[in-house]
Amino acid sequence: MPNESFAELFSRDEERGPCQLYLISPTDVTGDFPERLKRALDAGPVAAFQFRVKGVDQHQAAALAEPLLAICRERDVAFIVNDSISLAKRIGADGVHLGQEDGDPREARRVLGPAAQIGVTCHDSKHLAMEAGEAGADYVAFGSFYPTSTKEVRHHPEPAILGWWTTIFEIPCVAIGGITPDNAQPLIDAGADFLAVCGGVWNAAEGEAEAVRRFAALLG
Numbered sequence: 001m002p003n004e005s006f007a008e009l010f011s012r013d014e015e016r017g018p019c020q021l022y023l024i025s026p027t028d029v030t031g032d033f034p035e036r037l038k039r040a041l042d043a044g045p046v047a048a049f050q051f052r053v054k055g056v057d058q059h060q061a062a063a064l065a066e067p068l069l070a071i072c073r074e075r076d077v078a079f080i081v082n083d084s085i086s087l088a089k090r091i092g093a094d095g096v097h098l099g100q101e102d103g104d105p106r107e108a109r110r111v112l113g114p115a116a117q118i119g120v121t122c123h124d125s126k127h128l129a130m131e132a133g134e135a136g137a138d139y140v141a142f143g144s145f146y147p148t149s150t151k152e153v154r155h156h157p158e159p160a161i162l163g164w165w166t167t168i169f170e171i172p173c174v175a176i177g178g179i180t181p182d183n184a185q186p187l188i189d190a191g192a193d194f195l196a197v198c199g200g201v202w203n204a205a206e207g208e209a210e211a212v213r214r215f216a217a218l219l220g
Helices: 004-009 033-043 058-074 085-091 105-112 126-134 160-168 185-190 208-219
Strands: 020-024 048-051 078-082 095-098 117-123 139-143 173-176 194-197
Touching (some): 020 208, 033 058, 078 085, 085 095, 095 105, 105 117, 117 126, 126 139, 126 160, 139 160, 139 194, 160 173, 160 185, 185 208, 194 208
Parallel strands (some): 020 048, 048 078, 078 095, 139 173, 173 194
């Protein structure tokens, strides 16, 4: 069952609310990661969690995702699968996040249904973002705004692109890339609807729970 509160959060008919936190998993979610996820989600408001693992087949990915999906379901946090429409369908995720090489939002909609939340990476491109919106994306993601070790980065937009987007379009925008509690404020001020955060929580010296609390204090 899709997460209805998340669907409402991404509704194009509602006025924009405050910026919210969108957690992205590390690529290794084995070991004690489920407990770490519980601590993070229990520490403050989190709108969504993106499952992003690499180097495993779909059967393994599904096995890793299912306990994390249950944790998110218990806390009414939307569960988004990175890259794979088929995996999102297989496990009954709330949606999928597509890179530019990972599929078409129209195909994702056909496979996952009208309630699925579909996001698209748009780097630093206004053109790609407008194309994604026209294709039915529920949100567009811009970045990387700051240096990050999570993935190789070739695009570095200015925060102003967030303000441009939110002034013209109703579809929410997500800021991504190297975001921490110490550097997030300019992106919030520029108009980001969501902050997509990975290392800023999972690699935080103070631990994931305290990092989420610090984000919560910023986001109000």
